[in-house]
Amino acid sequence: MNNRDIAAVFEQLADLLEFQDANPFRIRSYRNGARKIADLSEPLASIAADPDRKLTDIDGIGKTLAEKTAELLATGKLKALEELQSELPASLLALLRVPGLGPKKAAVLHKELGIESLDQLREACQAQRVRELKGFGAKTEETILKGLAIAEQAESRTRWADADAVVQQLLDHMRQVDGIAQMEMAGSYRRGCETIGDLDLLVEAEDHASVMDHFGKLPGVADVIARGDTKMSVRMDSGLQIDLRVVPRESFGAALQYFTGSKDHNVAVRGLAKQRGLKVNEWGVFRVEEDGEETYLAGADEQAVYDALDLPLFSPKLREAREEFDWAGQGELPQLVEFSDIRADLHMHTTATDGKASLEEMIEAARSRDLEYIAITDHSQRVSMANGLDPDRLRAQWAAIDRLRDEWDDIVVLKGIECDILEKGGMDLPDDVLAEADWVIASVHYGQNQPSEQITERILGALENPHVDIIAHPTGRLINRREPYAVDIEQVIAAAAQHGKMLELNANPARLDLSDIHCAAAKRHGVPIVISTDAHSTSGFDVMRHGIQQAQRGGLTPADVANTLPWKKFSKLLSR
Numbered sequence: 001m002n003n004r005d006i007a008a009v010f011e012q013l014a015d016l017l018e019f020q021d022a023n024p025f026r027i028r029s030y031r032n033g034a035r036k037i038a039d040l041s042e043p044l045a046s047i048a049a050d051p052d053r054k055l056t057d058i059d060g061i062g063k064t065l066a067e068k069t070a071e072l073l074a075t076g077k078l079k080a081l082e083e084l085q086s087e088l089p090a091s092l093l094a095l096l097r098v099p100g101l102g103p104k105k106a107a108v109l110h111k112e113l114g115i116e117s118l119d120q121l122r123e124a125c126q127a128q129r130v131r132e133l134k135g136f137g138a139k140t141e142e143t144i145l146k147g148l149a150i151a152e153q154a155e156s157r158t159r160w161a162d163a164d165a166v167v168q169q170l171l172d173h174m175r176q177v178d179g180i181a182q183m184e185m186a187g188s189y190r191r192g193c194e195t196i197g198d199l200d201l202l203v204e205a206e207d208h209a210s211v212m213d214h215f216g217k218l219p220g221v222a223d224v225i226a227r228g229d230t231k232m233s234v235r236m237d238s239g240l241q242i243d244l245r246v247v248p249r250e251s252f253g254a255a256l257q258y259f260t261g262s263k264d265h266n267v268a269v270r271g272l273a274k275q276r277g278l279k280v281n282e283w284g285v286f287r288v289e290e291d292g293e294e295t296y297l298a299g300a301d302e303q304a305v306y307d308a309l310d311l312p313l314f315s316p317k318l319r320e321a322r323e324e325f326d327w328a329g330q331g332e333l334p335q336l337v338e339f340s341d342i343r344a345d346l347h348m349h350t351t352a353t354d355g356k357a358s359l360e361e362m363i364e365a366a367r368s369r370d371l372e373y374i375a376i377t378d379h380s381q382r383v384s385m386a387n388g389l390d391p392d393r394l395r396a397q398w399a400a401i402d403r404l405r406d407e408w409d410d411i412v413v414l415k416g417i418e419c420d421i422l423e424k425g426g427m428d429l430p431d432d433v434l435a436e437a438d439w440v441i442a443s444v445h446y447g448q449n450q451p452s453e454q455i456t457e458r459i460l461g462a463l464e465n466p467h468v469d470i471i472a473h474p475t476g477r478l479i480n481r482r483e484p485y486a487v488d489i490e491q492v493i494a495a496a497a498q499h500g501k502m503l504e505l506n507a508n509p510a511r512l513d514l515s516d517i518h519c520a521a522a523k524r525h526g527v528p529i530v531i532s533t534d535a536h537s538t539s540g541f542d543v544m545r546h547g548i549q550q551a552q553r554g555g556l557t558p559a560d561v562a563n564t565l566p567w568k569k570f571s572k573l574l575s576r
């Protein structure tokens with residue numbers, strides 16, 4: 001378990017205790033501990049493994065938390081949490097995950113209205129019974145209804161990055177089986193979708209039974225849902241389902257194509273096959289003779305399957321039945337942007353605001369990742385919670401960057417700022433300050449619930465400011481946690497095109513903002529996308545791959561992504 005997992009367990013424990021109206025001091029100590037742990041730069045596991053150190057030496061971790069941390073590190077589980085969970089029905093626990101509700105309000109709803117599930121909560125809101133409760137109102141009711149939609153999705157779909165952590169364990173586990181000739185993940189995971197309904201694993205092996213036996217022993221499996229000769233499904237403790245299919249060699253590529261989907265892509269593929277007198281299914285591509293006889297043409301690998309249909313080997317990221325068949329018809333698929341194309345990261349924070357690494361450490365980390373240029377973009381003063389920079393502190397940081405510039409000649413460090421767009425409109429820092437910056441990001445962090453016209457106006461206003469270069473996380477959504485702002489993104493894209501501005505694809509796997517569809521729209525308008533990590537620590541740079549994947553789903557090529565440009569060309573783009 002890493003620090004984030006451990007922190008999440010303590011948060012969950014605190015939520016449940018709060019729901020049960022436990023001692024507030026106890027609750028607070030778990031919450032504090034969770035925050036401290038999430039902020040630690042060193043893995044708890046290595047501190048625990050060091051005989052010369054004690055977990056209790058860490059600020060905010062007392063005896064109880066240290067013991068529980070040790071238990072988590074040793075067993076991956078926490079008895080105290082499991083006991084609390086077993087006392088409450090799962091449907092009730094789901095209430096705690098409704099954004100805008102929180103354990104305290106959930107407890108009131110449970111006690112006063114007897115609500116025990118998301119369905120009942122929805123009914124109560126719709127019947128306007130929630131607004132009658134003390135401490136609630138029409139507005140709360142509305143917030144809860146919005147939160148419900150997200151909670152319902154979060155119940156059934158897992159964010160890609162979280163599913164990916166399971167996939168890595170799954171593949172490591174399955175590699176221990178002798179006699180697996182090939183193994184691939186298919187489904188929405190392979191297509192790189194933002195969220196995953198279930199995982200789909202394909203295996204080629206002679207001995208089905210031993211593959212399935214081993215699959216059932218994957219740590220974290222709660223129960224086996226079904227097991228047949230070629231197909232088996234399990235459910236993990238987290239609720240995530242994994243489907244396994246064992247397929248013969250001559251069908252592996254056909255099965256991979258079929259189970260990668262999407263369904264709509266496959267429907268189109270089958271239609272095109274039919275026009276050619278061919279049939280395609282999970283077993284292969286077949287010629288259908290006049291007498292109905294079927295001849296196997298291909299199926300061992302995906303390339304052969306698409307070849308037999310006279311179609312290009314579509315990247316799984318493009319298989320959504322959007323534009324891929326038009327591109328194929330024109331004879332050319334886009335050469336999708338790849339990780340190795342990226343030369344710069346233009347959104348990151350330091351200890352000056354809410355980052356965990358110093359300016360020097362961030363630059364050093366960027367150098368070790370071979371980035372050619374970066375921008376330091378701490379928060380502006382409005383973001384007081386993050387100790388945002390006023391003009392004096394910002395200029396002091398820029399002076400520090402100037403001094404450091406002499407030390408390194410292998411990286412260009414831009415003096416930047418992530419400047420808030422104020423609630424009433426306008427930028428959080430005066431124009432004369434912004435004019436001195438090399439790179440100005442404009443962001444909405446406050447007034448996110450404003451009506452569409454108002455919030456769109458604010459962002460359009462920022463795009464009209466001559467010093468602003470780019471809008472960060474343009475819709476503000478958090479996958480499975482928060483709806484996008486009511487912003488009219490089409491208008492924003494059109495205005496960015498008109499004013500020669502860029503738009504960010506924030507690579508944080510909880511954000512992935514812009515979405516794939518909006519990336520494609522920006523491309524159509526010729527608006528350059530910058531893929532940024534928004535790193536708040538040196539390891540924050542790791543999320544770039546998630547942004548790349550999203551960009552690929554949007555059909556972006558290196559030419560569509562501005563931070564693939566060498567510094568000389570990028571600086572020309574900046575001085576437009």
Ligand code: DGT
Pocket residue numbers: 186187188189193195196197198199200258259260261262263266267
């Ligand atoms: P998910 O799991 O909801 O995130 O999405 P997928 O795309 O992984 O869907 P899933 O797991 O139900 O099935 C995996 C793929 O298998 C799907 O993308 C296409 C293929 N497939 C499954 N059932 C059908 C079907 O009834 N018809 C067709 N044409 N394809 C199917």
Ligand code: CA
Pocket residue numbers: 187188189197198199200
């Ligand atoms: Ca799936």
Ligand code: CA
Pocket residue numbers: 187198199200243
């Ligand atoms: Ca499935």
Ligand code: ZN
Pocket residue numbers: 347348349418534
């Ligand atoms: Zn940021």
